[in-house]
């Protein structure tokens with residue numbers, strides 16, 4: 001099932017006044033795709049998922065499943081979740097505490113009036129898949145967080161939905177369980193081939209699960225792409241700094257050409273950069289921009305002078321395990337560099353070098 005979001009907007013009217021939760025958002029989600037909606041708290045992720053589910057209606061725009069319209073604000077069309085054949089899993093598992101695992105999973109089929117033997121068969125299939133077969137008689141209170149989440153997923157999938165929607169389903173689990181549930185969920189989705197839309201504010205989760213990821217910010221779409229594209233070719237400073245950990249350094253920068261050679265000015269220093277990058281600088285509109293450099297692309301060296309790079313002072317060295325994150329200062333400017341050498345001491349003067357082939361030349365945001 002393909003899902004098309006066309007110029008969708010949603011305004012809420014509350015005691016706070018009017019809130020524009022979505023501001024004209026368009027997206028195409030492919031058939032069988034694992035699609036992730038990523039963004040900070042309050043950017044509109046749950047609002048968008050609820051609109052796709054049919055739990056709420058848009059104030060502008062349309063939602064299509066293949067060639068069928070699910071919601072159209074102009075024509076006042078908004079199909080119910082049941083008619084859309086979607087299934088949704090929430091952060092709070094929302095299981096019925098008085099029902100057994102079997103009855104929880106069977107519930108949506110019972111209310112749909114399915115025959116008892118068919119229900120038993122469907123539940124067996126779902127519980128085999130999610131390794132819950134031994135727990136059919138247990139009540140939710142007797143289950144671990146991970147098991148409860150699996151029951152919630154089984155209950156969602158038992159109806160064979162056309163679109164599977166998940167809103168931060170793993171955020172109540174501890175880090176280790178979350179990682180293993182991620183792997184399970186991804187392989188389950190592959191086997192079932194159900195178009196899946198997954199909401200998270202966790203960029204690591206988004207990058208590891210998504211075939212493609214849409215980055216949302218303040219009700220707008222910042223960029224859509226594969227995890228690789230978002231990491232290596234962020235469209236703007238927001239995506240650049242939101243994705244990647246430790247985060248990308250951003251420098252106020254300007255550039256110009258002297259004697260046919262491109263120069264970049266950052267932190268009150270003029271640096272000559274490789275000739276072939278001139279073209280990318282010329283493509284920017286205007287002379288000022290933001291230079292993005294990931295910490296792993298800034299190299300630190302013990303050296304008292306730096307003919308090509310620049311000097312900085314080590315403020316602190318944060319050990320991350322295999323690598324060390326150096327927090328550096330140059331005058332009032334701050335930067336971070338990742339290094340595998342662990343013996344940098346606080347207060348040391350070092351030279352840093354930029355790997356210009358991994359530089360991001362980002363236009364300033366218009367917002």
Ligand SMILES: Nc1ncnc2c1ncn2[C@@H]1O[C@H](COP(=O)(O)OP(=O)(O)OP(=O)(O)O)[C@@H](O)[C@H]1O
Nearest residue numbers: 012014019021040041042043044045046047048201
């Ligand atoms: N029913 C509502 N009434 C009024 N405002 C709402 C309502 N639901 C959401 N909003 C507002 O819309 C904006 C988007 O909310 P939404 O829940 O979609 O964010 P989110 O991206 O899911 O955030 P989080 O990561 O914290 O769950 C927020 O400013 C929120 O306060």
Ligand SMILES: [Mg+2]
Nearest residue numbers: 045046047167
């Ligand atoms: Mg939310």
